[in-house]
Amino acid sequence: MNLKFNKNWQLSESLVTPEKEYRSRTRRDFIKTLGFGAAGALLLPNQSSAATEGFPSKLNPNYSGKELKVTPFNYVTSYNNFYEFGMDKGDPVTNSNQGWKTDPWTVEIRGLARNTGKFDVNALVRKVGGIEQRVYRHRCVEAWSMVIPWDGFQLSKLIALAEPTADAKYITFTSFEDSKNAVGQQDSNFGWPYIEGLRLDEAQNELAFMATGVFGKPLPNQNGAPLRLVTPWKYGFKGAKSIVLIEFTQEAPLNTWQRIRSEEYGFYANVNPKVDHPRWSQGSERVIGGGVFNGRQSTLMFNGYERQVASLYKGMDLKRYY
Amino acid sequence: MNFVTRLIRSEIIFYSLLSLPALWPLYPFFTGNYTVLADPTKYLLHHFGFWACLLLVTVLSFTPLKVLFPKLFFLTALNSQRRAVGVASFVYACIHLGFQFLHESGWPTLVHDLRKPFILIGVLAFLILTLLAATSFNAAVRWLGARTWKSMHRFAYLAAFLVAIHQALGRKIFPKQVIWIFLPLLILEIVRLIYRYKKKTVSAVVLS
Numbered sequence A: 001m002n003l004k005f006n007k008n009w010q011l012s013e014s015l016v017t018p019e020k021e022y023r024s025r026t027r028r029d030f031i032k033t034l035g036f037g038a039a040g041a042l043l044l045p046n047q048s049s050a051a052t053e054g055f056p057s058k059l060n061p062n063y064s065g066k067e068l069k070v071t072p073f074n075y076v077t078s079y080n081n082f083y084e085f086g087m088d089k090g091d092p093v094t095n096s097n098q099g100w101k102t103d104p105w106t107v108e109i110r111g112l113a114r115n116t117g118k119f120d121v122n123a124l125v126r127k128v129g130g131i132e133q134r135v136y137r138h139r140c141v142e143a144w145s146m147v148i149p150w151d152g153f154q155l156s157k158l159i160a161l162a163e164p165t166a167d168a169k170y171i172t173f174t175s176f177e178d179s180k181n182a183v184g185q186q187d188s189n190f191g192w193p194y195i196e197g198l199r200l201d202e203a204q205n206e207l208a209f210m211a212t213g214v215f216g217k218p219l220p221n222q223n224g225a226p227l228r229l230v231t232p233w234k235y236g237f238k239g240a241k242s243i244v245l246i247e248f249t250q251e252a253p254l255n256t257w258q259r260i261r262s263e264e265y266g267f268y269a270n271v272n273p274k275v276d277h278p279r280w281s282q283g284s285e286r287v288i289g290g291g292v293f294n295g296r297q298s299t300l301m302f303n304g305y306e307r308q309v310a311s312l313y314k315g316m317d318l319k320r321y322y
Numbered sequence B: 001m002n003f004v005t006r007l008i009r010s011e012i013i014f015y016s017l018l019s020l021p022a023l024w025p026l027y028p029f030f031t032g033n034y035t036v037l038a039d040p041t042k043y044l045l046h047h048f049g050f051w052a053c054l055l056l057v058t059v060l061s062f063t064p065l066k067v068l069f070p071k072l073f074f075l076t077a078l079n080s081q082r083r084a085v086g087v088a089s090f091v092y093a094c095i096h097l098g099f100q101f102l103h104e105s106g107w108p109t110l111v112h113d114l115r116k117p118f119i120l121i122g123v124l125a126f127l128i129l130t131l132l133a134a135t136s137f138n139a140a141v142r143w144l145g146a147r148t149w150k151s152m153h154r155f156a157y158l159a160a161f162l163v164a165i166h167q168a169l170g171r172k173i174f175p176k177q178v179i180w181i182f183l184p185l186l187i188l189e190i191v192r193l194i195y196r197y198k199k200k201t202v203s204a205v206v207l208s
């Protein structure tokens, strides 16, 4: 059941098939639809263009997510947790588009690997052989979910390029730091920059993905432009945004949320309906865009990617390693 | 001055004012604010919780304000509307709870969620508000006796305290709004206590 006035407030935008929609749109229209009215106009002049290499991308049929219903573009790009730009879901879309530049962008690869160094993000995309599109589920630890068509490349390609040494057991992702433009970083209690990490074998899983775009377009700033991590079987906070440093290490890094509240957020953060968070039941999730009355569904083990990733955690007590 | 007093005392106008915060959350639904539309129940849940809390703090600040500024005419008028503000806080809390039901789908989740401290504390605050709203009628005052009624309604302070904790624990990161909502009330109460203490010592000196 839906509210009667559903039609009025779900603008036609969100009702059409996203694929058809975004393919035919120019960047300018796309920016316009980001904002609403005056706010949209404000966003226009400052928008920078992130990593543009490789677009338009081709959908990878092995990860087409055919059975999934893609979340409308407008929700994906205006409902964001990106604490660098504010605490509320609506903050990033405004605050990350006020002059913060994501082009040009340099990513450093460092640590226990043979091919380290600093790379321009577009050059990096060329090196790994371009981009493709994949439709993935996205599950936030706050018990909401989306379905997102990402553009980018499989993380394992980058790892192959870097050639980690035998000592390398973990991979660490560090987000940008720029407290002048990122208003959320002016609150130093958080302990910037944002850090996330994966076990190397997790990072080499076929699903682990480096995104440079969504809906066939370069990532908008609020979604973590120009380069972010996507690990669809884990809670969303694992997906470090606007990455500047990728490091191969022997020890597991202390990821940001674990450092802030280790009793609530662990290193693994695998989606698991049977392990509750102190404030959210993880057994089910709100579907973003589901409206007022039909917005809930059951959460799947490993967010529905059990077949691909379960073997990574064989024999581990997932209650303990949450 | 009489005009302001009359406005405040006018039931229609005062109740309309109190119901405005229930109407304006509809606005983003018509303007297409995608952040709100993406997760409407969460937005509504927060909105009504916020107003329940704000109205509770507002009504609690009437008495200390009146003690500190006994001559301010509109405070007297406001004070006569205390019950309306208090009941409005309860009504908003009910709507808050209603949206929590839609948001988390019903009783089983609520019962399950009682093990989370912030929910348990919210429920306790809600029970207090229910008790106070249920005894807000004149008949209840007569039935309980003015003294019992008065000491019972002091539980409103406990409710406010619980709501502050409920709100602070409910978010991933401490929400600063808790400070600006509750700090003024805290200051008012402290000033009022000092004031009362001074008055007592002054009258003691006069008596001796």
Ligand code: HEM
Pocket: B045, B046, B047, B048, B049, B050, B051, B052, B053, B056, B089, B093, B096, B097, B100, B110, B119, B122, B123, B124, B125, B126, B129, B163, B166, B167, B170, B171, B175
């Ligand atoms: C009946 C029991 C109650 C339940 C189950 C409940 C549930 C909740 C939930 C789930 C949240 C949202 C936490 C989040 O952000 O995820 C919340 C927030 C809040 N609640 Fe309650 N609540 C209850 C009673 C109350 C009462 C009685 C008040 C005030 C008089 C209140 C005021 C608030 C406030 C101010 C917030 C914060 C909103 C924000 O973060 O903007 N709640 N409550």
